[in-house]
Amino acid sequence: MIELFLNQPNKMEIRVSESISIHDPNEVKIKLLYGGICGSDLLVYQGKLGHAAYPLRPGHELLGHVIEAGEQSPYRVGTRVVVQPNTYCGECRLCLSGKTNICKEKKSLGVNMNGGFSEEFVISSKYVLPVPDDLSDRRAVLIEPFAVIVHAFKKVHIGKDTKVAIIGCGNEGMLAAALANHLDANVTAMDINMEKFDLIRSLGSFRVIHPDEVGDEKYEVVVEAAGSRKAIELAAQITAPGGDLVMIGMIPEATLPITHLVRSEITLHGSIIYNVPEDFEKAMEYLRRSDFHIDPVVSTIIPFWEFNQAYELALSRNVGKVVMSFGGRNNEASV
Structure with missing residues (x-):
């Protein structure tokens, strides 16, 4: 063979x-x-x-x-x-x-x-x-x-108009954006590679931006799928009070705003396969x-x-x- x-x-x-x-x-x-x-x-x-x-x-x-x-x-x-x-x-x-x-x-x-x-x-x-x-x-x-995405989404509630951010639109990020869109969420997909924006948009009528454009916006559910230090640190910052941060990407270490996470009662979910x-x-x-x-x-x-x-x-x-x-x-x- x-x-x-x-x-x-x-x-x-x-x-x-x-x-x-x-x-x-x-x-x-x-x-x-x-x-x-x-x-x-x-x-x-x-x-x-x-x-x-x-x-x-x-x-x-x-x-x-x-x-x-x-x-x-x-x-x-x-x-x-x-x-x-x-x-x-x-x-x-x-x-x-x-x-x-x-x-x-x-x-x-x-x-x-x-x-x-x-x-x-x-x-x-x-x-x-x-x-x-x-x-x-x-x-x-x-x-x-x-x-992998089905498993990750079981950890949170995503339904009609849930404000969801997907950080990183590689294969898993694209699948996450497609599923969140299918569930009628209000989806914002983020990626640093602007050459992929048209491809990402082809998955649904949701917003696609560079992470630098996020400003002060907050999201009820944030899915980190980029696997980079900057991405996970951004994810922690943009998760709304009482919200959920789902970590799919893997990075050895990052600096997280613990006081913010505690005072805002943000729930962190690790999700593997x-x-x-x-x-x-x-x-x-x-x-x-x-x-x-x-x-x-x-x-x-x-x-x-x-x-x-x-x-x-x-x-x-x-x-x-x-x-x-x-x-x-x-x-x-x-x-």
Whole structure:
């Protein structure tokens, strides 16, 4: 089989490796259709993610169909599935309380174990979920990254006219803006890259500004998705009294106005990935809705053998989601 392989930071290649068969009765072998490039994939590629392990096969946003199934797997050959790429022990206090996303034994595909950017790969059926037939491949590849936003939004109330600010409009920020807009919130999206403003606006009729334009405005819910010190410090400043600050982006440290946060009774929420299966199922529920305007998030679909072009485009930060095709069955065209 053919796979992408990252020997060390900034050194990726296509290589041929032996095809692997399933060995465990709970495993499935998946033929990959689409693989999305995530911000964490770019950090691993650049050597900027401290817990990444090299060499490894990258990739964790994975959509495919089952081509071989163990006798104890609940999935039949031909089932289209999405991958949940983070392992969990299922036995610790956190797992038993439903918080598999923060299991201390967690490992992540494409970060500290081999990922799925290959024609075929084998994984435990514990980590895959079936995709509804009425959900296109192009939308289905968004299930995993969108589940991150679904999980984060569960921590706060966002409804009609809720004043929401999204800081940082990378892939996750765009997904957050699209969902808040779908929920009829009063959305302001902020990004320092003004070249992306038209793309961001294409997700809905909401305001898009540079962070320097925010002035003295306050917001009931602020979602920090930029992962920068300036962004989280701004987020703390613009959260309204009694409001909620949801932190999705990750930065080692920042200076926060503690007196302001305490006196204003602002609630800080850390949010990491998702819980399964509920956040994946809710993500699919939204993505199946014809009135959920999400399609502009996927900017282009590129054949995987042109991976250099795909990664360069994603690294430019001027586009939405870049997806690589590994032989999509629906022949959905690039845009």
